[in-house]
Amino acid sequence: MTTFSKSGFKTLNYNSFRPHYPPSFYKVLSQYVQKGQQQHELPVAKAIDLGCGTGVATYPLLNFVRYVIGLDLSPSMINTANSLVPQRLKEMGIDPSDSRITFQVGSAESFVNSSDNVEASSVDLITAAQCIHWFQDYDSFFQSSAKLLKSGGTLAYFYYIDPMIVNFSGPSQGIKEDILEKAYEVYLKFAYNDPNLIGPHWEQPGRNILKNFCEEVNSHIPRDEFTDITINTYKASATNPSADTAQELDLKKLNISLQEYLAYFETYSGFHNYKEKTGNVDLIKADFVKELVDATGWDLEKTKVDLVWNTGYTFIRKK
Template identity: 60%
Template sequence: MELFLFVHFFFSLYPPTYTNFPNMTTFSKTNFKSLNYNSFRPHYPPSFYKILADYVTKVESPLPINLPIDKTIDLGCGTGVATYPLLNISTNVIGVDLSSKMIETANSLIEKNLQTLGINNPTSTSRIKFITGSVEEFVKQQQQNKDHSVASTLEPNSIDLITAAQCIHWFQDYNSFFQNCHQLLKNDTGVLAYFFYNDPKIVEFSGPAREDIPKEEILKLSYQVYNKYVYDDDNYIGQYWEQPGRNILKHFCQQVNEKIPRDLYTDIVINTFKPSIEKNNSGNTSIANEEVDLDLKKIGISIQDYIDYISTYSGFHNYKEVTGNDDLLTNEFVKEVIEVTGWDLAKTKIDLVWNTGYTFIRKRKST
């Protein structure tokens, strides 16, 4: 059974419910602007997919693992930001997301994004599919099915790679999640990879700015304003984050990593990168090592681009719904940023670098 038919059939048996995913409802609301999410969110760089591909293929196995692999599922795919590049690794990719708005946007962008990737074969659109579904229900234990003919269609041990980009912190039952992924992944070689980013830091700028204090101090002040509006002051976005998801993400998904069942998975690789605005001995701020780090950045962007990114936060969306204040970022926030930094909204350019992390694990060899 083709991958799409398999997953579609599975969801027909186990339809998604919002109660399985209570902390991700903001992105599923009909008034959430999924096109803004696709436009303003950072995109994972090719260097990261190389890191992932190297991990997938470096395995002790009777037969070598060559690219492309056969089947990949991208969980919590959103608009497909992290899904499309997987086509460089895998022949068939399917994205699953709870939000019908996100899936609608993802499907509308298939032809455009395939052309951007240089994938122009007439049959190439059949290589990628997006469907609406609850992530935590995407696999069921076979023993729960009374009808053995139905269970056989679930094809355990059939998926080469399962990814979860910027969504693992929303999951509710990590024990079941890891067990269910283990059931679906190929024996001995199947890989589960989850990766994420949390808060960005402005690490450099050019253009008008205050001249009475050092550049490093200006950067620190800008980050203080960010934290005030995003976390610290309950008059703003802080109290409107959906929890515990945001705190899990803020702490680099440590809570998730602690739940990895070592009896089911091996070859565990955990990486985190935290940019610093403080200068090192060479006079530079810390930079990511593209060979091992998830290097997520936007260089030379405008302050408006920065505001547009923050406007995609689910916490900000919730804040607007409750308070009716759509102008928090374009009025109060930007005014305070400019006041403490001396930046010019039209002329100052900034370099934005994200805190990032990823975890790769492999299905343990069967005994």
């Protein structure tokens, strides 16, 4: 996670091009949270969003939580998050003078272990969106979270990984299914498989934990502290671009330009580390584009693509 804390990381690009969880997901989360409340009423009082970044996954919590704290290790992320508060609250129809959300710099581990920040047994919901794979000590994290949560409170972590192009429009060459497979092969080459490209520059073991749908994280859940364990994952494919049985996991961007797809790829921490190490800032805009276009016959200006992400979530409840 240290990559996102570096001064050269473009937080506004991160905020603009990263996918946003759909309202259907937050509906499922709010329903789970509600079941843990004695009065079965929403909104609940307090939530903490760990690893909040620029607040992409933080603001929707205000729809069913009165007060939300966003926490991130990166000062640049928090600066961007704070700069967006008036705009985001206005978009949600919330008075900006109503201080229902704050963003603070700090590590998740130190925050949940510090009595100076939040009292024990005072939090209704703790979330960790797209960051749980970076945490250093899962046993400590779960125990510390259990101390902060009220009885019946929810700990929820959710994530996405590796978008699949499931459809396209515009110029191409060959059979559709073959083209989509070739496009994914080129992506995997640049993202992981070629030792001379981005693959060796991911921070580990975090990236591998994420690629394995956070199975390592789930294996540390203490059953003596938490109950009602709900785990759901979805793996995208060209033949099954949207799972009918898991619509809340349907994280996608439709009919976007190839330029937008490239801009998302450039937000990868692995790519940022690759640039710093090699000085090659044009790997994606030049080399990746050339191989992608050669393999598919797509046109950088005319082709539109549909992206669907592999994704998953885990919800657990404090006993």
